[in-house]
Amino acid sequence: MTINDRGTWGSRFGFVLAAAGSAVGLGNIWGFPTKVGQNGGGAFVLVYLACVIFICLPILIAELAIGRHTKSDPVKAYARLRPGTRWWMAGALGVAAGFGVLSFYSVIAGWALAYIWFSATGSVSSGALESATFFTEFTARAPINLMLTFVMLAATAGVLLGGIRSGIERVSKFLMPVLALLLVGLAIRAVTLPGAAEGVAYYLKPDFSKVMNFGTLNAALGQAFFSLSLGLGTMLVYGSYLTRREGIAKAAVMVVVVDTCLALLAGFMIFPSGFSIPGFDPSSQGPGLIFVVLPRLFASLPGGQFFGAAFFILLTLAALTSAISLLEVPVAHFIDSHGWGRSRAVLVVMMATFALAIPSVLASGANDFFTSLPVIGLDFLTVMITVWNDFALPLGGLFTAVFVGYVWRIDNALEELLAEQAWFPGRQFWGLLIRYACPAAIFLIIFGTLQSLIA
Ligand code: TRP
Numbered sequence: 369m370t371i372n373d374r375g376t377w378g379s380r381f382g383f384v385l386a387a388a389g390s391a392v393g394l395g396n397i398w399g400f401p402t403k404v405g406q407n408g409g410g411a412f413v414l415v416y417l418a419c420v421i422f423i424c425l426p427i428l429i430a431e432l433a434i435g436r437h438t439k440s441d442p443v444k445a446y447a448r449l450r451p452g453t454r455w456w457m458a459g460a461l462g463v464a465a466g467f468g469v470l471s472f473y474s475v476i477a478g479w480a481l482a483y484i485w486f487s488a489t490g491s492v493s494s495g496a497l498e499s500a501t502f503f504t505e506f507t508a509r510a511p512i513n514l515m516l517t518f519v520m521l522a523a524t525a526g527v528l529l530g531g532i533r534s535g536i537e538r539v540s541k542f543l544m545p546v547l548a549l550l551l552v553g554l555a556i557r558a559v560t561l562p563g564a565a566e567g568v569a570y571y572l573k574p575d576f577s578k579v580m581n582f583g584t585l586n587a588a589l590g591q592a593f594f595s596l597s598l599g600l601g602t603m604l605v606y607g608s609y610l611t612r613r614e615g616i617a618k619a620a621v622m623v624v625v626v627d628t629c630l631a632l633l634a635g636f637m638i639f640p641s642g643f644s645i646p647g648f649d650p651s652s653q654g655p656g657l658i659f660v661v662l663p664r665l666f667a668s669l670p671g672g673q674f675f676g677a678a679f680f681i682l683l684t685l686a687a688l689t690s691a692i693s694l695l696e697v698p699v700a701h702f703i704d705s706h707g708w709g710r711s712r713a714v715l716v717v718m719m720a721t722f723a724l725a726i727p728s729v730l731a732s733g734a735n736d737f738f739t740s741l742p743v744i745g746l747d748f749l750t751v752m753i754t755v756w757n758d759f760a761l762p763l764g765g766l767f768t769a770v771f772v773g774y775v776w777r778i779d780n781a782l783e784e785l786l787a788e789q790a791w792f793p794g795r796q797f798w799g800l801l802i803r804y805a806c807p808a809a810i811f812l813i814i815f816g817t818l819q820s821l822i823a
Pocket residue numbers: 390391392393394395396469593594595596597598599600602690691693694761
């Protein structure tokens with residue numbers, strides 16, 4: 369297979385929308401506001417921005433550079449740059465994480481899909497207890513949830529069958545503007561609700577007493593990492609479809625700006641909405657905020673069925689464009705490293721991911737085994753989130769930084785990054801961040817997570 373058979377993006381604009389589609393997902397609309405709520409509002413936002421600029425942007429650039437240079441899936445990319453070594457395993461970790469992350473991501477995406485219907489038909493009542501019970505009872509129903517997960521995976525696979533330009537790029541070009549419009553519309557609705565000012569104040573007022581601790585820094589960096597789709601080889605694979613004409617640094621900055629703006633905008637939608645409900649607790653955990661608190665608001669709002677449905681359409685579409693990028697990592701692997709055709713790769717990877725998703729669906733049900741695993745006592749879904757998000761992704765990011773900083777080396781990476789006189793201000797500083805700041809910061813995330821699990 370020649371390099372051109374793999375496919376390329378049609379334009380930089382197309383790449384930026386596809387990569388932003390990957391980045392903008394449940395992490396922005398659900399994860400970001402939840403973390404801001406749990407970690408003291410505005411001050412957390414500032415720490416988050418610092419993590420994005422100084423740690424995540426450099427790694428994003430590094431992943432894109434490896435991808436475009438090697439024009440391969442993660443396993444073959446590392447193997448090409450350092451043949452005969454074990455570096456290919458860093459890529460294999462990413463391919464495995466693609467399966468792993470998507471296996472639970474698609475379950476949550478399935479919930480979002482169902483809530484479009486529940487909102488539009490006004491099935492959730494405005495009572496606090498009722499909306500919580502509704503959510504628990506709904507997620508416990510295995511057959512319907514297996515079907516919803518399957519529908520989301522099948523939609524994802526359907527897009528990937530179209531390939532890079534007429535699959536991923538075309539869908540992203542259509543969905544990303546729709547997503548941005550929905551988000552802006554909902555944020556405007558939210559900030560004009562009664563009691564919204566309190567929510568905006570909570571969101572924007574920095575309380576520095578809450579951020580000066582290790583746990584918060586850890587949460588900010590982990591969130592930034594996940595939100596920008598790093599550490600898994602997603603951006604490496606998307607970079608492998610870039611042509612040399614498109615400057616990497618400029619495209620990376622655009623992706624970061626879009627992802628961060630949409631996360632910040634999601635905060636303007638969630639906090640005013642939350643605070644307009646009596647007795648709202650901004651630090652309420654887990655799925656509560658999105659699947660329990662907001663449906664209550666929609667149930668009590670004039671036109672709430674419309675706004676509720678719009679919100680869950682937004683969530684489902686955001687999840688879909690991210691799921692596409694997760695599935696594409698193992699798909700690219702089987703195409704590039706094993707010579708499979710695209711259709712076969714897409715179908716096999718999709719079915720394998722579905723199989724892996726089944727225990728995550730059952731984790732919310734009545735089956736004691738999956739709701740409380742032997743020895744660890746946690747439910748399967750939580751275990752998957754911990755293993756992949758909290759360990760595999762940071763580890764993948766650490767490998768990327770160490771590989772580019774010390775093995776492939778900064779000057780070789782810069783040669784790729786500066787091809788065709790590309791724009792890249794602060795390139796020396798980038799090298800320092802990749803060699804020192806990124807590995808140190810990521811090491812701290814992994815250490816912090818281990819510590820919090822043991823404590
Ligand atoms: N970034 C997406 C979100 O915010 C999720 C995602 C897609 C992802 N691809 C990824 C996360 C790769 C980590 C790695 O929801």
